[in-house]
Amino acid sequence: MIQVAPSLLAADFARLGEEVSMVNKSRASLIHIDVMDGMFVPNITIGFPVIKSISRIAEKPLDVHMMVCDPGRYVDQVREAGAEIMNVHWEACTHLDSVIRSIRSAGMKAAVTLNPATPVMLLRDVIRDLDMVLLMSVNPGFGGQNFIPNTVRKVRELRSLIAESGSEAVIEIDGGVNLETAPALIEAGADILVAGSYVFRASDPFKAISDLIDLSE
Ligand SMILES: O=C(CO)[C@@H](O)[C@H](O)COP(=O)(O)O
Numbered sequence: 270m271i272q273v274a275p276s277l278l279a280a281d282f283a284r285l286g287e288e289v290s291m292v293n294k295s296r297a298s299l300i301h302i303d304v305m306d307g308m309f310v311p312n313i314t315i316g317f318p319v320i321k322s323i324s325r326i327a328e329k330p331l332d333v334h335m336m337v338c339d340p341g342r343y344v345d346q347v348r349e350a351g352a353e354i355m356n357v358h359w360e361a362c363t364h365l366d367s368v369i370r371s372i373r374s375a376g377m378k379a380a381v382t383l384n385p386a387t388p389v390m391l392l393r394d395v396i397r398d399l400d401m402v403l404l405m406s407v408n409p410g411f412g413g414q415n416f417i418p419n420t421v422r423k424v425r426e427l428r429s430l431i432a433e434s435g436s437e438a439v440i441e442i443d444g445g446v447n448l449e450t451a452p453a454l455i456e457a458g459a460d461i462l463v464a465g466s467y468v469f470r471a472s473d474p475f476k477a478i479s480d481l482i483d484l485s486e
C-alpha cells in the first residue's frame with residue numbers, strides 16, 4: 270500500500286502544533302520537513318529549533334529534506350533535532366559516499382534526492398547503501414508547483430535499478446502530488462508520496478491523506 274508523507278511547508282505555521290496533531294491522528298506514515306538555505310534553492314524555510322519543537326509532539330518519524338549546499342555539515346544537528354530520515358540532494362554533495370556513511374553512522378536512515386534533470390543512473394554506485402531515494406517531481410524550492418510528468422518514467426527506471434542491484438531502498442516522490450498525479454506514480458512503483466498543498470489546502474486534510482492512500486487499494 271502507498272504511504273503518504275505530508276509536507277509541513279504547506280501547513281499554517283501559526284498553527285503548526287495543530288497541523289502536526291492532525292498528521293499524528295491521520296493515516297500518514299511520515300512527516301516531511303523542507304529545510305531550504307536560500308543558496309541551493311532560492312527560498313528560505315525553517316531550521317533546527319523548529320524541527321526540534323516539531324519532534325517533541327510528532328508521533329510519526331520525521332523525514333527531513335535538506336535543500337541546502339553541502340548538507341554533510343549538518344548531520345549531527347539533523348539527528349539532534351529528532352530526524353529519522355535525512356534526505357540530501359545528489360546535486361549538493363561533493364563527497365556523496367562519505368555523507369551517506371555519516372548519516373547512517375549517526376543512526377539515521379540515509380536518503381538521496383534527485384532533481385528533475387538529474388538522471389537515476391547516477392545513483393548506481395551508491396544505491397545499495399541507501400534506505401530511500403527521493404525523486405523531485407518539481408524543481409525544488411517552493412510548494413504548490415505543477416507535477417513534471419517525466420517523473421513517472423524515472424520511477425520505473427529507479428525501480429529496475431533497485432531490483433537489479435539488490436538494494437532495499439524505497440522510492441519517495443515529492444512535488445505536485447495529488448489525486449490526479451498519484452495513480453501513475455503508484456502504478457510505476459513509488460512507495461511514498463510527499464504531499465503539501467494537496468493535504469494542507471484541502472477542506473478536510475485528514476480525509477485528503479486517506480483518499481491518497483486508498484488509491485492503492
Ligand atoms: O521539497 C519540496 C519543494 O521543494 C516539497 O516537499 C514541497 O513542499 C511539496 O509541496 P507540494 O508540491 O506538494 O505543494
Ligand SMILES: [Co+2]
Pocket residue numbers: 276301302303334443463
Ligand atoms: Co520536500
